[in-house]
Amino acid sequence: MTIVIAAVDDSAAARPVLAGALALARVLGAGVEAVTVADDGGHTARACAERMAVPFRQLAGDPLTVIVALATGPAVVAVAVGARRSVQHHGIGHLALAVADAVDKPVLVVPPGAELPGRFDTALIAMEGTKDNTRAIKSAVELAAGTGLELVVVHVDDESTIPSFSDQVAHETDAYAAEFLARYVPGAPAARFEPRVGAPGEEIMAAVTAVGADVIALGWPQSSGPHRGAVAREVLERSRVPVLLVALAEGGRGQQGGA
Numbered sequence: 001m002t003i004v005i006a007a008v009d010d011s012a013a014a015r016p017v018l019a020g021a022l023a024l025a026r027v028l029g030a031g032v033e034a035v036t037v038a039d040d041g042g043h044t045a046r047a048c049a050e051r052m053a054v055p056f057r058q059l060a061g062d063p064l065t066v067i068v069a070l071a072t073g074p075a076v077v078a079v080a081v082g083a084r085r086s087v088q089h090h091g092i093g094h095l096a097l098a099v100a101d102a103v104d105k106p107v108l109v110v111p112p113g114a115e116l117p118g119r120f121d122t123a124l125i126a127m128e129g130t131k132d133n134t135r136a137i138k139s140a141v142e143l144a145a146g147t148g149l150e151l152v153v154v155h156v157d158d159e160s161t162i163p164s165f166s167d168q169v170a171h172e173t174d175a176y177a178a179e180f181l182a183r184y185v186p187g188a189p190a191a192r193f194e195p196r197v198g199a200p201g202e203e204i205m206a207a208v209t210a211v212g213a214d215v216i217a218l219g220w221p222q223s224s225g226p227h228r229g230a231v232a233r234e235v236l237e238r239s240r241v242p243v244l245l246v247a248l249a250e251g252g253r254g255q256q257g258g259a
Helices: 014-028 043-051 063-071 094-102 135-145 169-184 200-211 230-238
Strands: 003-007 031-037 056-059 076-082 107-110 122-126 150-157 192-197 215-221 243-248
Touching (some): 003 014, 003 063, 014 043, 031 043, 122 200, 150 200, 215 230
Parallel strands (some): 122 215, 215 243
Antiparallel strands (some): 107 243
16 A cells, blocks of 8 residues: 655644645545654644544654655655644745655645645646656656546746747637647646746746645755745745645756746
């Protein structure tokens, strides 16, 4: 059986992380295991897992080291972690980004105030229309394509990259959408294309609202560049729905979150 690891602690973020892990696991046909890394305590995390009927383990050591080691297990298909400990904290917690940097499995980052459905129904995937390092995000899309999820692919152009259309705008827009999906997500023929023009972070968040997405999928570049993942960071800081970070190879820009 495949497993989604839910990394939880004794904060209010434990319940949303577990709910996010369960929603993702139901889509993937996987089970969930809750893990807290602490030498003592762990009572709140354990109680939350028990209420949600999720198996629980408490392990000692450095949280990042333990979570990364667990994620390498062959049965583990994803890791869920809190964006931060509470809604009062701003920005993205160090652990969430450190886990995304260190593992090659998808990492679901869950905001502490998220109200989650029992199962994800609509996923918004933000993609940049380039060939570089699109394999990882395409694999995630193709995996989700057979699960009953409604997939909406959003691509944001700016004034320099938007294609030119003649007076047959509607026809050419449809053709552009069909070509984009066929080229970059051929394994998801039923996906819907949502083209937008403007600032990527703004337009991705607007699209989330417009389509009623339960989860956002973004590429996360595992590189050391100081400005890497700028769009993904903006979305993580603003999103009220979970964000699934999919690892991109070092230096990759194969997806809008990898800018």
